[in-house]
Amino acid sequence: MQKIRPMSEKRQLSDIRKELDRIDHNLLEALAFRQKLIQETAHLKRDKQAVLRDPSREHEILSRIGRVAQEQGVDKYFAMNLFRQIIDYSVRFQTDFLMDHHNLRDALSLLRVGYQGTDGAYSQRAVHTHFGSRRNELLSIGHETFRDVVEAVDNGSLHYGVLPIENTTAGSINDTYDLLHKHDLHIVGEEVVRVQHCLVTLSEVPVSNIRRIYSHPQAIAQCSEYLSKLHHCKVEAYLDTAMAAKKVLEDDDLSQAAIASRNAAELYGLHIVSDSIANQKENFTRFVVVAKDPVVCDGQIKTKTSVIMSAAHRKGALAQALNILHEYDLNLTKLESRPSPGNPWEYLFYIDFEGNLASPAAAEALEKLREHSGFIKVLGTYPARIS
Template identity: 40%
Template sequence: MHTPPRIAFQGVAGAFSEQAALQFCPHAEAVGYSTFQEGFAAAVSGACDYACLPVENSLAGSINQTYDLLTDSVLHVVGEQVVRVEHNLLVVPGTKLADVRRVYSHPQALEQCRGFLTRHGFEAVTDFDTAGAAKLLAERQENGGAHGHAAIASKRAAEIYGLEILAANIEDTDFNYTRFFILGADEVPRGEGEHKTSLVIATRHRPGDLVRCLELFPRHGINMTKLESRPRRDKPWSYLFYIDIEGHLDDANVQAAVTGLMRRAAFVKFLGSYPAAPSVSEVAS
């Protein structure tokens, strides 16, 4: 382990992924990578101690790239973080709202602020990342090419790149949260508080096989909090099912359910047991 620990994330400084990484470990060194794959590979190789990657957004749904990377991975889920996504219109200091013509950001951020952009008649321009759009805006300022341009990004991005928040919380709905997995090479011992366990399974092509697998959870008093299907990359028209349940693998009822899954499913992979993140209501407060 590095001291302080290094946590890989996708994006540049000021990204919501960086915020999640620093929530997990405030004294960590957050290291940005261009793609999910590169951040993931950094944790696998040991260049970083952990990777912090998004798995789902409360508005847009699951982020399939992360799940696909996990399927064949040697990494374990060792934690989760939930970040409240607050979008802000960032500009070069001194820019007025009437000066803005084009707004740059990640496609998802632009879509989540569609109402604001439409009301003001702004042209939406896609960029690879929210914080990346803020960084490029600051660089355009240095080259004298930022006139009429703005970016949608976080408050932290504004602080890092010397930009001004012209309008805050411009998203169309405030119920906007992203859940992140913290991935590491080693499992973590069970601690205090509530835990979750993540699994991936495949079932046989027989009537009722998925139901026979899932019924094990209520039978053992376990609450399932997520079920997501993804196509298998080695078998056409076959699917993997990603499952989150409440509880830790060390719990007797979870052990019993997983043992039952191993008997019934065609394939079972344990992704990790980890401390549950605070609820959305706690994050909002």
């Protein structure tokens, strides 16, 4: 490793930048070599049926990183957070490796994945985050509506669709639940994306000059407290946050603004008036990945299962159904009710629980659930998000 010269020696800024570039290149080379070792690890774990994630080993690694960082004069929390992301990516890669092995996904040289919105949308970020560790070439295709995405997966023009299903601020996204009920698609994955809304304009202008603000209804709801203070602005719903940002650019109107991501602002060359304007700073959206065919999940992978069911018409049927999950030690992570289409005052229940239907316990629990439901549809068993 090249020795860094003492700070007392005078150097030109251009020389320092060249040295930084060399260090960055070395870091990337080291990450690439590390990734090759992770690939070897994935092969060994597949053959030996070893667990993908070892919390005690991860704790040991991060503790060591923290100690070494302090010895080297680097903030230990920064270093530990950086390596936590590296470890998360490694586990994600190993998960995808096992999924490819069991589902022959490597046969596709090009993945066509649809999302609602345009370039710079949060949904597009979810696409690239979820499929980024895959070895296939990725083509992300924006669509105008959620229904367009689902129909494109249904007719085979897309391999996958990525749809938002819940947000920590605005709650469930009912359109997605209704589409999952109506269409014969399967959930094959999930992703969680941090949402950081910004108010963006064509160029730097005072907030008092803004007259119209465009964004997706969910984003507007998530920023209601900030918007309530802008009495001089008319807030209008638009198809998507990134589409709203693109509209501000194309309309070339200094009185217009959009609520969108920092990524969308940078992509369209817009000015950020205010950053992080959501009601809750810890704002996340969960997305589901849908496909025509279900996937098989190796027992080494931490999984979730999603089902839709209606409770049987007898007293305590829903409570009895949920108690079955408890009996089989299956952790309930989501319970959402929606009106049953065409059946006034009847409800469908969307349930997520930790477990793999390929396991005897989960399979037996599902059969018992059928006894307490008037209708049940399995949406899929899929890898839980790496976090």
